[in-house]
Amino acid sequence: MNSIGAVIVTHNSEQEIGPCLDALKGLVSEIVVVDNASGDGTAAQARLRPGVELLANAANLGFAAAVNQGVRALTSPLVLLLNPDTVVISGLHLLRDACLASGVGAASGRLVNPGGMPQSGFTLRRFPTPAALAFEALGINRVWPSNPVNRRYRCLDVDLELPG
Numbered sequence: 001m002n003s004i005g006a007v008i009v010t011h012n013s014e015q016e017i018g019p020c021l022d023a024l025k026g027l028v029s030e031i032v033v034v035d036n037a038s039g040d041g042t043a044a045q046a047r048l049r050p051g052v053e054l055l056a057n058a059a060n061l062g063f064a065a066a067v068n069q070g071v072r073a074l075t076s077p078l079v080l081l082l083n084p085d086t087v088v089i090s091g092l093h094l095l096r097d098a099c100l101a102s103g104v105g106a107a108s109g110r111l112v113n114p115g116g117m118p119q120s121g122f123t124l125r126r127f128p129t130p131a132a133l134a135f136e137a138l139g140i141n142r143v144w145p146s147n148p149v150n151r152r153y154r155c156l157d158v159d160l161e162l163p164g
Contacts, residue, residue, distance in 0.1 A: 003029035004096055005076030009066040013084035014040040021049045023087045028080060032073045034066040042084075124155040 006028045010017055017033065024031055033046040034055045046054045055069055071079055078099055080092070091109060098107040111119040128136070132153035135141050141150040151157050 003076045004078045004080050004092065005030035005032065005074035006080040006082055007032050007034065007067060007070030007074065008082045008084055008086075009034045009036065009063055009070065010038060010042045010046075010084045011036040011060060012038045012040050012042060014038070014042045014045055016085040017042055017045045018048075019087050020082060020084050021046065021052055023089070025049075025051075027088060027092050028076075030074055030076050032070040034070040036060040036062070036066050124158065126153055126155060128153055 004027075006024055008017070008020060008031070010033055021031060021033070030053070031049075031051060032053045032055060034057065035043045035046065036057050037060045043054060043056050046052050053073060055073060057066065057069075061069070067081060078096060080095075082088070088109075089112075095107050095109050098104060108124065111123045113119055129149070131149045135147065135149050135153075140147060144150070146156075
């Protein structure tokens with residue numbers, strides 16, 4: 001079975017990182033927290049949890065650089081990239097299986113709000129068309145969010161309650 005390693009980039013995430021890490025216990029083979037020079041107790045929260053590798057940066061390197069740093073520290077073939085306010089509830093094995101399917105380069109789980117309602121609009125997107133890029137750049141999506149170009153680009157036409 002292919003193992004999953006989690007990378008979590010933090011910056012002043014003391015209140016969120018604990019529940020995120022606790023939810024991953026037993027679900028992933030590795031957890032790497034890359035802390036971008038937090039001024040609160042984020043690093044201390046990560047240190048409290050056995051099996052968590054903490055990479056504490058002296059300066060805020062930015063999100064992308066910290067992600068790359070965390071991925072380099074993993075030995076797992078599959079990477080689960082999480083924000084520190086994320087709590088994995090269930091279905092990680094389904095995500096792993098989707099990633100292992102032939103021709104798949106990435107997969108995403110279903111994101112829900114604390115009340116259980118699906119998050120939509122920013123979590124799932126199609127590759128942008130020239131029209132989608134123009135609508136985004138011109139601000140049309142802000143004043144007319146339900147326009148057909150935006151609905152297609154942001155997958156607002158997809159029923160998130162249906163599997164697949």
